[in-house]
Amino acid sequence: xxxxxxxxxxxxxxxxxxxxxxxxxxxxxxxxxxxxxxxxxxxxxxxxxxxxxxxxxxxxxxxxxxxxx
Numbered sequence: 001x002x003x004x005x006x007x008x009x010x011x012x013x014x015x016x017x018x019x020x021x022x023x024x025x026x027x028x029x030x031x032x033x034x035x036x037x038x039x040x041x042x043x044x045x046x047x048x049x050x051x052x053x054x055x056x057x058x059x060x061x062x063x064x065x066x067x068x069x
Contacts, residue, residue, distance in 0.1 A: 042065060042066070043066065046062045
């Protein structure tokens with residue numbers, strides 16, 4: 001989907017299209033990057049917790065948190 005958006009923006013910009021579409025795509029990509037960085041942070045926290053020999057409850061908490069992502 002992102003590739004299609006990029007192609008659309010490139011086509012529109014090349015033909016004199018609106019820069020608003022390019023700004024909209026940049027905003028979407030920034031939000032997606034923030035979401036993925038947040039998810040990666042949660043996964044890293046879970047990995048650290050697993051390395052610390054968690055209790056059974058902590059283990060289920062990690063599984064629930066990662067499963068929620």
